[in-house]
Amino acid sequence: MITRRCTQRQFLLRPDDETNQIFAYCLGEATLRHGVGPIAWCPMSNHYHAVICDLWGTLPAFLERFHRHVAKALNARWGRWENFWSSEETCLTHLARPEDILNKVGYTLANPVADGLVDRVADWPGCTSLPYLDGSQT
Numbered sequence: 001m002i003t004r005r006c007t008q009r010q011f012l013l014r015p016d017d018e019t020n021q022i023f024a025y026c027l028g029e030a031t032l033r034h035g036v037g038p039i040a041w042c043p044m045s046n047h048y049h050a051v052i053c054d055l056w057g058t059l060p061a062f063l064e065r066f067h068r069h070v071a072k073a074l075n076a077r078w079g080r081w082e083n084f085w086s087s088e089e090t091c092l093t094h095l096a097r098p099e100d101i102l103n104k105v106g107y108t109l110a111n112p113v114a115d116g117l118v119d120r121v122a123d124w125p126g127c128t129s130l131p132y133l134d135g136s137q138t
Contacts, residue, residue, distance in 0.1 A: 001104045002050045003091040004067065007083045011045040012074055015126030022073045023048075023127045030066035034058040040105040042112065042128040049108040051101060063090060109133075 006012040013019060023043050027050075031038050037053035052059065071084035095101045107114075112124040121130060131137035 001091075001093040001095055001108070002052060002063070003047060003093075005047040005086040005088060007086050009046045009086070012078065012080075012084060013043045013048060013126075014045040015043070015124070018077060019043075019074065020125075020127035022077065023070060026066055026069040026073065030062050030069065033065060034062035036062045038129065039101065040108045040129045040133070042108050042124070043126050044111060044115070044117075049104075049111055051095070051104050051108055059092070105133075 013023065027038060027041060030036075031052075035056050035058055037055070039051040039053055041050040042048065052062070054062070067085055067090075075081060075084050093104070095104055109121050109128060109130055112118045112126070113121055118124050121128075124130075
């Protein structure tokens with residue numbers, strides 16, 4: 001599981017169509033390039049969570065590419081040129097058991113509800129993996 005915060009906890013990932021498209025494109029491109037499997041993801045306004053399957057040990061290269069491209073694209077969008085991501089290290093948690101993975105998928109997708117931002121997971125306007133898991137999007 002991956003958690004990464006924006007610099008100074010600013011709302012640089014706040015959901016709208018353009019931010020959603022940038023996040024989804026950068027995630028998809030980095031996963032295809034580095035052979036990791038995204039299981040669940042949910043960018044919040046000032047951080048994101050993702051559950052990733054890394055069978056080939058390419059997670060560091062994936063993170064470097066994904067974070068760099070998200071930062072460049074969204075900094076350009078917001079007219080910024082300073083750090084996009086927090087100087088804190090990316091939080092990486094190894095999920096050893098299937099039930100650990102299932103719990104973190106639920107945590108990731110339910111994060112907007114847990115934070116009191118929406119009443120239902122499906123109401124979150126950000127880019128999440130929910131439509132892919134329920135089959136409504138490919």
